[in-house]
Amino acid sequence: MPSIAYFGPQGTFSEQAARAHAGDEDALVPMRTVPLALAAVRAGEADIACVPVENSVEGAVSATMDALAVDEPLVAVAEVVLPVRFSVLVRPGLAAEEVRTVASHPHALAQVQGWLGEHLPAASPTAATSTAAAAVGVLEGEWDAAVTAPVAASHYALSVLATDVADVDGAMTRFLLLRRPGELPAPTGSDRTSIVVVAAAERTGVLAEMLTELALRGINLTRIESRPHQGQLGRYRFYLDLDGHVVEQRVGDALAALHRRCQELRFLGSYPKAEPSLAGAAVLTGNTDHDYAAAGEWLAAVRGGSTP
Ligand SMILES: O=C(O)C(=O)C[C@]1(C(=O)O)C=C[C@@H](O)C=C1
Numbered sequence: 595m596p597s598i599a600y601f602g603p604q605g606t607f608s609e610q611a612a613r614a615h616a617g618d619e620d621a622l623v624p625m626r627t628v629p630l631a632l633a634a635v636r637a638g639e640a641d642i643a644c645v646p647v648e649n650s651v652e653g654a655v656s657a658t659m660d661a662l663a664v665d666e667p668l669v670a671v672a673e674v675v676l677p678v679r680f681s682v683l684v685r686p687g688l689a690a691e692e693v694r695t696v697a698s699h700p701h702a703l704a705q706v707q708g709w710l711g712e713h714l715p716a717a718s719p720t721a722a723t724s725t726a727a728a729a730v731g732v733l734e735g736e737w738d739a740a741v742t743a744p745v746a747a748s749h750y751a752l753s754v755l756a757t758d759v760a761d762v763d764g765a766m767t768r769f770l771l772l773r774r775p776g777e778l779p780a781p782t783g784s785d786r787t788s789i790v791v792v793a794a795a796e797r798t799g800v801l802a803e804m805l806t807e808l809a810l811r812g813i814n815l816t817r818i819e820s821r822p823h824q825g826q827l828g829r830y831r832f833y834l835d836l837d838g839h840v841v842e843q844r845v846g847d848a849l850a851a852l853h854r855r856c857q858e859l860r861f862l863g864s865y866p867k868a869e870p871s872l873a874g875a876a877v878l879t880g881n882t883d884h885d886y887a888a889a890g891e892w893l894a895a896v897r898g899g900s901t902p
Contacts (some may be wrong), residue, residue: 597623598612598620600612601625602726603624603727607646607769609624628661631645635772642771646767646769648817650765650767651705652704659831662772668773671865679760680743682706683739684732694718695737696717696719699728701767729749778841785865787845787863789861790834792829792831808834814836815836816835818833839864
């Protein structure tokens with residue numbers, strides 16, 4: 595029975611994302627932090643980890659990015675995108691005017707700060723490890739209110755003070771499902787490839803060189819983020835998401851070129867995009883697998899002594 599370690603405890607958005615991916619037989623195992631969910635897969639204690647990677651309002655989830663760049667490599671095999679609207683849960687019997695502390699994951703607090711200022715102006719926001727951990731903290735008397743995923747209300751004996759809370763309409767969080775390296779998911783024609791690279795900081799134009807390798811092959815870059823490398827100023831890891839699958843010629847060729855140019859290159863997976871609405875730009879003429887095959891045949895012929 596495959597097991598999915600998710601960023602928990604029960605009732606997080608990450609659990610919802612894991613359920614969206616899981617089959618009936620899969621066992622879901624809550625882990626306290628993102629690094630612990632990934633560590634469970636690295637140690638073989640779980641088959642898949644489900645963790646948040648980016649939110650359309652607050653951006654990258656740095657705990658996930660940092661943990662994916664170190665230790666044994668893991669590769670994404672799927673992504674899930676969830677709409678994000680929150681509920682506010684309080685200890686039963688507590689009125690809004692009595693709420694003095696409100697806890698949640700920092701990403702969640704940032705997405706409802708306008709609402710909190712308007713509806714709970716006397717409450718101080720406090721960071722919890724996750725939205726559901728905040729609900730547990732309210733149950734245990736640590737905080738008065740928690741900003742949670744709507745499903746948390748069915749897991750914890752708390753009162754619902756508000757639902758459908760979000761400062762930005764249409765906010766979404768993207769989650770990755772990661773496992774130990776193995777067989778890659780088959781290409782679907784609407785795939786994403788994720789990598790993390792470290793380039794020599796002292797080499798002028800190195801980032802432009804890397805992006806040129808992609809642009810010349812007609813590869814659409816959908817995301818680029820940087821994070822400090824091992825706590826050093828001036829040295830960064832770049833996280834790149836691109837349209838396409840590593841088995842496609844142009845993508846494989848570009849990754850091989852980046853491997854030549856970069857000090858470190860880690861493959862984080864080629865996996866189907868969550869929604870057709872996230873489909874990327876069309877592959878331009880000259881960059882299709884057919885074009886690569888034809889060019890390869892021509893080159894082989896020239897090297898073989900004929901000039902077709
Ligand atoms: O705490 C949770 O429920 C999570 O799954 C984490 C997380 C995040 O990291 O962005 C997921 C979705 C929301 O944007 C808020 C929190």
